[in-house]
Amino acid sequence: MTTEVPTRREAPTLEAVAAEAGVSRSTVSRVVNGSVHVSPDVVLAVNAAIERLNYIPNRAARSLANRRTMAIALVVPEDAQRFFGDPFFSEIMQGITNVIEDSDYVLNLQLARPTAPSAKTIRYLLGGNVDGAIVVSHHSGDEFFTTLDSTIPVVFGGRPFHPDAHGNSFVDVDNEAAGALGTQHLIDLGRRRIATISGPSNMQAALDRHTGWRRALEDAGLDASLVATGDFTMAGGAAAMRELLDREPALDGVFVASDLMATGAISVLRSRGRRVPEDVAVVGFDDSPAATSGEVGITTVHQPSRQMGTEMARMLLDLLDGVPTERERVLPTRLVIRDSA
Amino acid sequence: MTTEVPTRREAPTLEAVAAEAGVSRSTVSRVVNGSVHVSPDVVLAVNAAIERLNYIPNRAARSLANRRTMAIALVVPEDAQRFFGDPFFSEIMQGITNVIEDSDYVLNLQLARPTAPSAKTIRYLLGGNVDGAIVVSHHSGDEFFTTLDSTIPVVFGGRPFHPDAHGNSFVDVDNEAAGALGTQHLIDLGRRRIATISGPSNMQAALDRHTGWRRALEDAGLDASLVATGDFTMAGGAAAMRELLDREPALDGVFVASDLMATGAISVLRSRGRRVPEDVAVVGFDDSPAATSGEVGITTVHQPSRQMGTEMARMLLDLLDGVPTERERVLPTRLVIRDSA
DNA sequence: CTGAAAGCGCTTACAG
DNA sequence: CTGAAAGCGCTTACAG
Secondary structure, eight states: OOOOOOOOOOOOHHHHHHHHHHHHHHHHHHHTTTTSSSOOHHHHHHHHHHHHTTTTHHHHHHHHHOOOEEEEEEOSSSSSHHHOOOOHHHHHHHHHHHHHHHHSSSSEEEEOSSSOOHHHHHOOOOOOOOSSSEEEOOOOOOOOHHHHGSOOOEEEEEOOOSTTOOOOOOEEHHHHHHHHHHHHHHHHHTOOOOEEOOOTTTTTHHHHHHHHHHHHHHHHOOOOOOOOOOOOSSHHHHHHHHHHHOOOOOOEEEESSSSSHHHHHHHHHTTTTOTTTTTEEEEEEEEEHHHHSSSOEEEEEOHHHHOOOOHHHHHHHHHHHHHOOOEEEEEEEEEEOOOOO | OOOOOOOOOOOHHHHHHHHHHHHHHHHHHHHTTTOOOOOHHHHHHHHHHHHHOOOOOOHHHHHHHHOOOOOOEEOOOOHHHHHOOOHHHHHHHHHHHHHHHHHSSSEEEEESSSOOHHHHHHHHTTSSSOOOEEEEEETTTTTHHHGGGTSSOOOEEEEESSOTTTTTTTEEEHHHHHHHHHHHHHHHTTOOSEEEOOOTTTTHHHHHHHHHHHHHHHHHHHHEEEEOOOOOHHHHHHHHHHHHHHOOTTTTTESSSSSHHHHHHHHHHHHHOOOOTTEEEEEEEEOOOOOHHHOOOOOEOOOOOOHHHHHHHHHHHHHHHTTOOEOOOOOOOOOOOOOOO
């Protein structure tokens, strides 16, 4: 069975509507754009014509004339695997979507290459396809994104890796304090050999949580050398946990920089005969669905992922509308106690 | 801290490049578009000018002039919850992305309202924002999408609910045969009280799998009345399983229309003291990561989700390029035996 | 309140 | 191979 290109009908233009309604193109344009300076009966006549012809304005022509695309890019420099694998993104995206849906903008998700955006991504962002961008999950090496805001407004999810002089807008939590918070809970539980599974070192949030862990241990006079790096995936968390157990079989606590990694870590602990939390207490991060999906509920540092999404979207809309806004918004975290610690 | 709109630099135009290179706009355009009818030295000069000015063609102007947006919509009429929750979508999307990435098109994901697209979605699709669309997870009530192809080329993931006379393009598996295949396995295992947990009745794939289940049972002279409907989520699968057990405590086999639902069903079976597969054998559908994520590996009907994605993308690209293509592509399924049956 | 006209930044026959 | 000119479908001052 081969193709037989269906005859696409020609879309009606502003011109056609004007003829149909017996007015000028300017007037139709005004009606379409909701200008107040049009007499009521003309509005009626034009809308009727629009209805009859099933007119939908051509986006390209509109954008060319008024320099607005009414589109926003959601840039996620992660491969699809990780994007879909970590519920954190789902939460963030729902927050963003909820706000954008109620606006006149459409949201265009762009999964970008981690570490260095492709020429295609750059051309997309710079070629007038979108009016603004939200960048989530930023890595070092993604410096392009921090310069992007000289061309279009940008809001980051999480303080960008190298905040440049301009000062990029962002929504974040205090990851260092949050890391300390989770770690302190382990200390308060009486744990003394406390390890951490950190996120990739090219991400600011990972570095900050790691620093928080170290600070809490040092403040308590405990050793802060048990570090393994994961990649924010379940498998990465498992691998890191194995490494830690090999180095220090007697560890009794671990602060893990994401719930998804904690899931992997806990299954390794159990398969190696450690009881959680009795033998090893585990504190995660995010309070994402991953924290409650397994058999043992994960005690974790909650960050308001969905709210971060809505704040990012609101901030960008304000920027686009020229409404004065805060450029940095730091949301609170809190400890959520479940079974694992 | 309030906003201080960074001064956005004016993007250089074709005009500027022409001036810089000392040629006409037409010539610059030809170079940008890779026309062969340009002398080598002029190409060099123009490219140098482009480089110097950091020129990126304006998408709106380009689209208006040549009536191509170089963008494709991936329309998924599901809420974010389900989109992110079911690994099936992740697989499909990876298949699509892989193909589109290597093309000149960008992919714009549009989560649409299930059952009836919003005015915004319709205007987006009809307003010249994209050159074509891929529609995945189609429901009855989404009839708009089946008429869309009179305006732009469309490829469906899964035979659309009401294939109209035009004949929409689609990539699918033979869901009915696949449903029978999975059910037959339960019959061959000697099971005699075989239930099904089907998908929502407003989805063609769900109906077809259900029909396959019924056909297999009837061909074997078995009762085909144990039906519960799920919604393709884990929780929905669990609820359906409870319902079935209440109605028929003695059931010994169940064909579930998705692995994710099977996951929920199995946990209910176990919590009600049924051993899987000894007491109740379970066959799932998809062979998605959900089939292997739990404690008991799920025996399932494999459908090549990722390949379906790549085929859909290729088909659409062919349609866009005017290359003759099959309009219907049905990929093979097979049974994958694990622990649950 | 309404229309004529210029302009947005490209592409593309049409000549040469 | 190259350029002048028209045109893509809108918006938006500018007059009236």
